Amino acid sequence: MQEESRRVESPVSPPPCPGTVTVRRNPHRRARPTPKTGLRSSSKKPEIPNVPSFPIQDILAIDLPPNPTPAPAPAPAPVEAPISENLKVYVRIRPISIELPESVKDSSKRDVSSRYRVKHRVARSSPKKRDATAKKKSCEICVTATSASSVSLSPPKDLQEAKRIKEEVFEGFSHVFRTDSSQNEVYERMVKPLVEDFLRGTSGMLAALGPSGSGKTHTVFGSPRDPGIVPRVLQQIFGQTDGNTNSSQRSFYLSMFQICSERGKAEKAFDLSNGVELSMHQSTIKGLQEVVVTDVGHAESLIEAGMLRRATAMTNSNSQSSRSQCIINIRDVGSRHNGEVDVPMSNANLTFVDFAGAEREKKTGNQPNSNVVWSVLQGERLLESNFINNTSMVFGLCLRILTVKPGGEDYLETSQFLQQAAPFMKIKCDCLILLRVGSSSKFSLNLSRGTHVSGILRFNNVEETSGVVRNKRQTTAMPRTEHAKRVKISRTKASVTEEEKSRSAKDENREDRVLLHFARAMWNVLNEYKRKLKVAESEIESLRENYANETIRTAELEKELKNLKEGCNCINIYSTEAPLAQRYANTDLDASASPGADEPSISESSDEVERKVHSCLLQTPECNMQNERLTTFIWNDNMKHAGDSDPPQAQGHLDPNTHTRDHLVLMEDESVREPAFDVSSSSQSPDKAFVKQDKEQYVKTESEQPCGNEDSCGEDSELDSSRNMENLKDTGGSSEPHVLVRKDSCSTVELDDLKSNGYEVSSEQPAEVNKDVASTQVSSSANEDSGGDLEDSKLDNSRGVENLGATDRLEGFADVGSSFQPNVLVRKDSCSTVELDDLKSDGEEVSSDQPAEVNKYVASTQVSSSVNQPEKLLKSESSPKLPNQEKPRRRLLPASSVLLRNMSYWNIDDETEKPKGNRGGKKKEKDAKEELRTKGSATLLRLLKGDLL
Numbered sequence: 001m002q003e004e005s006r007r008v009e010s011p012v013s014p015p016p017c018p019g020t021v022t023v024r025r026n027p028h029r030r031a032r033p034t035p036k037t038g039l040r041s042s043s044k045k046p047e048i049p050n051v052p053s054f055p056i057q058d059i060l061a062i063d064l065p066p067n068p069t070p071a072p073a074p075a076p077a078p079v080e081a082p083i084s085e086n087l088k089v090y091v092r093i094r095p096i097s098i099e100l101p102e103s104v105k106d107s108s109k110r111d112v113s114s115r116y117r118v119k120h121r122v123a124r125s126s127p128k129k130r131d132a133t134a135k136k137k138s139c140e141i142c143v144t145a146t147s148a149s150s151v152s153l154s155p156p157k158d159l160q161e162a163k164r165i166k167e168e169v170f171e172g173f174s175h176v177f178r179t180d181s182s183q184n185e186v187y188e189r190m191v192k193p194l195v196e197d198f199l200r201g202t203s204g205m206l207a208a209l210g211p212s213g214s215g216k217t218h219t220v221f222g223s224p225r226d227p228g229i230v231p232r233v234l235q236q237i238f239g240q241t242d243g244n245t246n247s248s249q250r251s252f253y254l255s256m257f258q259i260c261s262e263r264g265k266a267e268k269a270f271d272l273s274n275g276v277e278l279s280m281h282q283s284t285i286k287g288l289q290e291v292v293v294t295d296v297g298h299a300e301s302l303i304e305a306g307m308l309r310r311a312t313a314m315t316n317s318n319s320q321s322s323r324s325q326c327i328i329n330i331r332d333v334g335s336r337h338n339g340e341v342d343v344p345m346s347n348a349n350l351t352f353v354d355f356a357g358a359e360r361e362k363k364t365g366n367q368p369n370s371n372v373v374w375s376v377l378q379g380e381r382l383l384e385s386n387f388i389n390n391t392s393m394v395f396g397l398c399l400r401i402l403t404v405k406p407g408g409e410d411y412l413e414t415s416q417f418l419q420q421a422a423p424f425m426k427i428k429c430d431c432l433i434l435l436r437v438g439s440s441s442k443f444s445l446n447l448s449r450g451t452h453v454s455g456i457l458r459f460n461n462v463e464e465t466s467g468v469v470r471n472k473r474q475t476t477a478m479p480r481t482e483h484a485k486r487v488k489i490s491r492t493k494a495s496v497t498e499e500e501k502s503r504s505a506k507d508e509n510r511e512d513r514v515l516l517h518f519a520r521a522m523w524n525v526l527n528e529y530k531r532k533l534k535v536a537e538s539e540i541e542s543l544r545e546n547y548a549n550e551t552i553r554t555a556e557l558e559k560e561l562k563n564l565k566e567g568c569n570c571i572n573i574y575s576t577e578a579p580l581a582q583r584y585a586n587t588d589l590d591a592s593a594s595p596g597a598d599e600p601s602i603s604e605s606s607d608e609v610e611r612k613v614h615s616c617l618l619q620t621p622e623c624n625m626q627n628e629r630l631t632t633f634i635w636n637d638n639m640k641h642a643g644d645s646d647p648p649q650a651q652g653h654l655d656p657n658t659h660t661r662d663h664l665v666l667m668e669d670e671s672v673r674e675p676a677f678d679v680s681s682s683s684q685s686p687d688k689a690f691v692k693q694d695k696e697q698y699v700k701t702e703s704e705q706p707c708g709n710e711d712s713c714g715e716d717s718e719l720d721s722s723r724n725m726e727n728l729k730d731t732g733g734s735s736e737p738h739v740l741v742r743k744d745s746c747s748t749v750e751l752d753d754l755k756s757n758g759y760e761v762s763s764e765q766p767a768e769v770n771k772d773v774a775s776t777q778v779s780s781s782a783n784e785d786s787g788g789d790l791e792d793s794k795l796d797n798s799r800g801v802e803n804l805g806a807t808d809r810l811e812g813f814a815d816v817g818s819s820f821q822p823n824v825l826v827r828k829d830s831c832s833t834v835e836l837d838d839l840k841s842d843g844e845e846v847s848s849d850q851p852a853e854v855n856k857y858v859a860s861t862q863v864s865s866s867v868n869q870p871e872k873l874l875k876s877e878s879s880p881k882l883p884n885q886e887k888p889r890r891r892l893l894p895a896s897s898v899l900l901r902n903m904s905y906w907n908i909d910d911e912t913e914k915p916k917g918n919r920g921g922k923k924k925e926k927d928a929k930e931e932l933r934t935k936g937s938a939t940l941l942r943l944l945k946g947d948l949l
């Protein structure tokens, strides 16, 4: 002590060279040298020189003389601070014997004595140790200040001799306060610069570390008679404010809390201002109350109240040993009134931390012993000691990592220890965290780069946490007897566990990422399939709709086809699939019995009949062939009716009676619809020669000419004709109705047309009239040129009623007897109603008195014309009910002229019908005839289609 005091008293003189320099095998880590620059100059951020390390090797290399002459040792090189300027470390050496200051000796004599009495009383609880401790304390001093920035640590002499432990010097401190340093000196040198920076807006923190009973609480808080740092800080803050009351007014928020261990089980935080327990989550504390202080008295009263709530306990080292970490924070959030403008403050924080001192079991006497009560108390202290030591260790690691070079060996080692001690602590490469305090008002002490920590410790790059929260479970789960040992083991296990946890966490993260990617891929695939499924469903739906539409359409088509088939009953009903003659006979019989019941061509309305006719006309050559067959029958009928004794070739196979009867029956039925021509219905048979000739020609034509418009049908026509003839031969007259009906369908049109044109149909007309009507048409085809103009015959036959312009008929008519002369004239000149009218108008009266043959041909001609003409024209031009009506006289024109006139009137061109045959020397003549006939045929066909459609 004397040596140290002497050194302190003469700081100017160079320190003497140490007599003995002991270099330990495992030397302690040296303290970092204190930087030169002070806090006030920190704002300028001066350049940091590259300070060389202490030349201890050089010193050791010096050969000392055997009898060293005391010579002035060279002044040690100024130790520059190689580390951050914001961190400063001060050392204050507590005197062994408390020498009360003279100013407070008298006034506080009783308190001090009582205070020490408590300590001695505690010490007396262990008499043996008490005596040994008192003896040691009284005689040995271990720590001495070698300079203003260095100290020497000298173990006791007995230890030096026994364990060969040498004295060790630690240097590099910011300042070393000797034992006789006062509170004021400590404040002025260590704290005042920090407070000044705080008032200028720089945050700072001061933390007191050291073993139990070393004077930390005394330095930080002091006593009422000898105040420590905090009271002086408050006085400085508010005193300075009070001094500038005229120009400024400031307010601060004061808060203080403690973190302690509850019987070693867990760490808890309590608000010292109100005693409320705070919530802690790792490094965050919530619920801390901040009290606005505006004067030093209020602040001091709050501090005193908080100190009364702080956890303390008596140990062998200290009668009022702190058992918790106490943190006091002053925050500047007020505004400075500068004239008329309020200047916002910097929200700086000034924090003071009074740690609980590290303890040793032997020294503190916290080991339980036989005394039950004492053991319980000592056990609790022991648990508290563990908590305190751990806290101190973590904090020390935080300080150390701040002073080492990032990335270096020390840094890695320290960070590893720190992570083991405080797993939740986040350590960065270039900074570290020390403490952060949170509150309900979002108060947090976040000391980062630029934060000035003045006092005992000064930190740089402070971000987090106190290491006070650590190893909760381990501490609580340990048996008291093996607490320390198992804590160490558990720490190791905990470290291993943490590594494993880290690895497992990484693996889990990787697995999570893999699963996430897989899930995303699956999601995309499913979405794609879902989209395709929707498309497929839509297609299926559309196909279903199409199918339904097609089904409906098919049904409609079938229905239409059925209707068409029904419309063609006139043809198909009597097709060759059944015994035609029999069917026809039955039909005729039924029709005669009940007209209109089974024979549609007779009983149906004119529209229906027209429709059927249209169907017939739309038929292909097959229908035409039927018409040809029709002609065959009519020819037979005419033959029969004419009383020709010369039967046709198939006469021998026919039953003329039956055939005639059937046909007559049918024709009688048709005669019901036949217009009531005012003609005589004499049964005068038509010209036999004509019919006979026609028969012969027809037979020839029927067997030779092709079918209709298509050549391909020629063979069919021939086959059908021959077949029909065979049928005629085989079945006799029974097969003839088949042909007859088909003709009837066409002749029905004629009759319907006549009927629709106002003709009265009389059922009383003889059958000969009807027969002759049909036979006239037959003759039109049969009177064709016998030269074998099959095309003409074909066309005439296929179109049924196309007899217009057939000049060749004249030849046929010429062969007829004189009784047919008028007929010849009529047919030749008129062949239409117009001609008939012309005849009438010319005075050739067409009366019923006329021979039946004449009427028949006239009627036939009119029917043909009426079919070819529009309805209006027919009605206007043909008025059979008024045969005597006077009409303007007209010049009788040839039929060809009339036809051409009609053709020009309808303005219809023949585009398809061309004669195919070109035989004999009558080529030119035939061409002309065929052309006319073709035009007429095509026109008739078109008109029929157009009218029926």
Ligand SMILES: Nc1ncnc2c1ncn2[C@@H]1O[C@H](COP(=O)(O)OP(=O)(O)OP(=O)(O)O)[C@@H](O)[C@H]1O
Binding pocket: 093, 094, 095, 098, 099, 115, 179, 210, 211, 212, 213, 214, 215, 216, 217, 218, 219, 317, 318, 320, 321, 322, 323, 355, 356, 357, 358
């Ligand atoms: N420099 C000093 N001058 C006079 N008395 C001192 C000095 N340092 C410490 N003391 C006295 O030593 C005793 C123990 O001091 P203190 O309680 O401050 O120790 P501590 O480090 O806080 O211990 P703990 O960590 O257990 O709380 C106190 O009674 C205090 O008055």
